Amino acid sequence: MNGPPEELGTGAGPSTRAPRHEPGVELIHLASGRRVAVRTLAVGSGERTVVFCHPAPGSGAFLPNPDRTAERDLTVIAIDRPGYGLSDRIEAGRWATVDMAAADIAEVLGRRGGGPIGVAGWSAGGRVALALAARHPELVERVVVIGTPAPHEHVPWIPGEHVAALEALRGAEPAQAHAILEQQLAGIVPADPASDEAIASLGLTEVDEAALSAPGSRERLAGMFAEAFRQGAAGLAADIAGYTLRPWGFEPAEVRAKTLLLFGARDPVAGARHANWWRSRLADARLEMVPEGGHFLIVPLWSRILSHLAPGSKKSVRWRGPEVA
Numbered sequence: 001m002n003g004p005p006e007e008l009g010t011g012a013g014p015s016t017r018a019p020r021h022e023p024g025v026e027l028i029h030l031a032s033g034r035r036v037a038v039r040t041l042a043v044g045s046g047e048r049t050v051v052f053c054h055p056a057p058g059s060g061a062f063l064p065n066p067d068r069t070a071e072r073d074l075t076v077i078a079i080d081r082p083g084y085g086l087s088d089r090i091e092a093g094r095w096a097t098v099d100m101a102a103a104d105i106a107e108v109l110g111r112r113g114g115g116p117i118g119v120a121g122w123s124a125g126g127r128v129a130l131a132l133a134a135r136h137p138e139l140v141e142r143v144v145v146i147g148t149p150a151p152h153e154h155v156p157w158i159p160g161e162h163v164a165a166l167e168a169l170r171g172a173e174p175a176q177a178h179a180i181l182e183q184q185l186a187g188i189v190p191a192d193p194a195s196d197e198a199i200a201s202l203g204l205t206e207v208d209e210a211a212l213s214a215p216g217s218r219e220r221l222a223g224m225f226a227e228a229f230r231q232g233a234a235g236l237a238a239d240i241a242g243y244t245l246r247p248w249g250f251e252p253a254e255v256r257a258k259t260l261l262l263f264g265a266r267d268p269v270a271g272a273r274h275a276n277w278w279r280s281r282l283a284d285a286r287l288e289m290v291p292e293g294g295h296f297l298i299v300p301l302w303s304r305i306l307s308h309l310a311p312g313s314k315k316s317v318r319w320r321g322p323e324v325a
Contacts, residue, residue, distance in 0.1 A: 042063060061223050062078070082101075084227065097243070098131050101128045116139060124148070134255045137257065146263075188233070194219070194222035210300070266292060
């Protein structure tokens, strides 16, 4: 079940295989006792920090464009959500909800200190970015949302057979729902994270070929997938259950941060209808629609993303394509 695949832990508690420390990764015990992996993707000399919220399936082990990041001298961090990469699975009896993922980021940022941050969320990560901005306005100054689907009840996008399967889990205990979803999703765990099948699981198509062909792009994406499935389908199952079976924990109108919406007109996952839904409900949002863009805008538009999140780091750029009316 992957409806569609980019958007579809068990409740068995932390993984029995203890994550090991790796370069650029810090394992932090939250107040709950659960460990999260905080990945430092780039280190800048200034105080400005950008937080990247990864897609589903995905992990924090993905820096869209190292060169463009270095040009702006920014620090970029990302946090693996429960069951992904080196982060523990969600605790037994709990849901890995959107607002819980935002709360994890807020707790990590509170320990790090520093001023307001910019946060970018790609696909499923866009919900987390917006939840963080809504629930912790003191932390978030600017947001970029890249190809994030609107709620299915407002803009239907999940295939009917998957909707039916998810509805059958409504009312289930978290551990049961996670276990069933993890079993159903086991078949999409790729043997080769760089394979075309793995790439397709994110909703990428031939429209995204140019971005995938950029130097190092496919390799970085494969690295993200390798970490996404380090614990099998646990992270993906927890993510899907959290955003389809539970409330997101925020309303778009609560987001007061200056928000940039980047969507591709040819995105098979989240196109113009999704983009317009978000724009009509966010208090301070600009929509930039890429006419020939797909779901992999995060690489070709990474400079645009950083110019919005950290406008003083370098001369800002703006997408000159038309907006959707």
